[in-house]
Amino acid sequence: MQFLLIRSRKNSFSYFAGAGKLAAFVFREFAMSLAAAAAGFAASAGLIIAIGAQNAFVLRQGLLSRHVGLVVSVCMLGDIALILCGVAGIGAIVQAWPGLLQVLRFGGAAFLGTYGLMAARRAWRGTSALTPAAAGEAHWRNVLLACLAFTFLNPHVYLDTMVLLGSLSTRYPGSARWAFAVGACGASMVWFSTLGYGARLLQPIFRDARAWRVLDALMAVFMLLLSLLLLLRPLEP
Numbered sequence: 001m002q003f004l005l006i007r008s009r010k011n012s013f014s015y016f017a018g019a020g021k022l023a024a025f026v027f028r029e030f031a032m033s034l035a036a037a038a039a040g041f042a043a044s045a046g047l048i049i050a051i052g053a054q055n056a057f058v059l060r061q062g063l064l065s066r067h068v069g070l071v072v073s074v075c076m077l078g079d080i081a082l083i084l085c086g087v088a089g090i091g092a093i094v095q096a097w098p099g100l101l102q103v104l105r106f107g108g109a110a111f112l113g114t115y116g117l118m119a120a121r122r123a124w125r126g127t128s129a130l131t132p133a134a135a136g137e138a139h140w141r142n143v144l145l146a147c148l149a150f151t152f153l154n155p156h157v158y159l160d161t162m163v164l165l166g167s168l169s170t171r172y173p174g175s176a177r178w179a180f181a182v183g184a185c186g187a188s189m190v191w192f193s194t195l196g197y198g199a200r201l202l203q204p205i206f207r208d209a210r211a212w213r214v215l216d217a218l219m220a221v222f223m224l225l226l227s228l229l230l231l232l233r234p235l236e237p
Contacts (some may be wrong), residue, residue: 039183041184048192052154063202078151083165084181119223
C-alpha cells in the first residue's frame with residue numbers, strides 16, 4: 001500500500017513537471033513570436049511611413065474620396081505579397097537578377113516623370129478643387145492601373161520588402177520568422193488604411209482650390225525629383 005502511494009506521488013510529480021516544461025516552452029515560443037511580430041511591425045512601418053509617390057497617391061485619392069477601398073486594398077495586398085515572398089526567400093531572385101531592377105528603374109522613372117508633369121499641369125490650371133462633381137470622376141480601371149504602377153514600378157519597394165525585410169526575418173528561427181512577417185504585414189495594413197480613410201479629415205481644407213494647387217505643386221516637384229534620382233542613381237541589390 002505504501003509502495004503504491006509512493007508510486008502515485010512520483011507519477012503526479014512527473015505529470016506536473018512535464019506540464020510545467022510544456023507551459024514554459026509555450027510561453028517562450030509565444031514571447032519570441034510576439035517580439036518578432038513587434039520587430040516586423042516596427043521595421044515595416046519605418047520603411048512605409050515616409051514621403052513617397054505611393055503614399056502621395058493614396059493621400060490624394062483619400063482626399064477626393066475616389067475608390068479609396070480599391071486603392072487601399074491594392075497597396076496592402078501588394079505589400080503583403082512582396083513581404084511574404086521576401087520572408088520565403090524569393091528576395092534572392094532580385095539579388096541574382098540585377099537587370100530586373102534596372103528595367104523597373106527606367107520604367108518607374110518614366111511613370112513618375114509622366115505623373116509629375118500631370119500634377120504640374122493640375123497645379124498650373126488649378127483644376128483639382130474638391131467639389132461634389134469631382135467625387136467619383138475617374139473610372140475605377142484608371143485608378144487601379146495607376147495604383148498598380150505606383151506599387152510595382154517602384155524598384156525600391158522590392159529592395160525594401162523582398163530583400164531588406166526578408167533578410168531581417170532570417171534572424172528569427174522557425175515560426176518566429178513568420179510572426180515577423182505577420183507584424184510587417186500588419187504595419188502595411190494599418191498605415192494604408194489610416195492614410196486612405198483618414199485623409200477625409202483634411203477635406204475641409206482642400207475645398208479651397210489654392211490648397212489643391214499647393215498639394216499638386218508639391219507632388220509634381222517630388223515625383224519629378226524621384227524620377228530624376230532613379231535615372232541618375234543605379235540600383236544595387
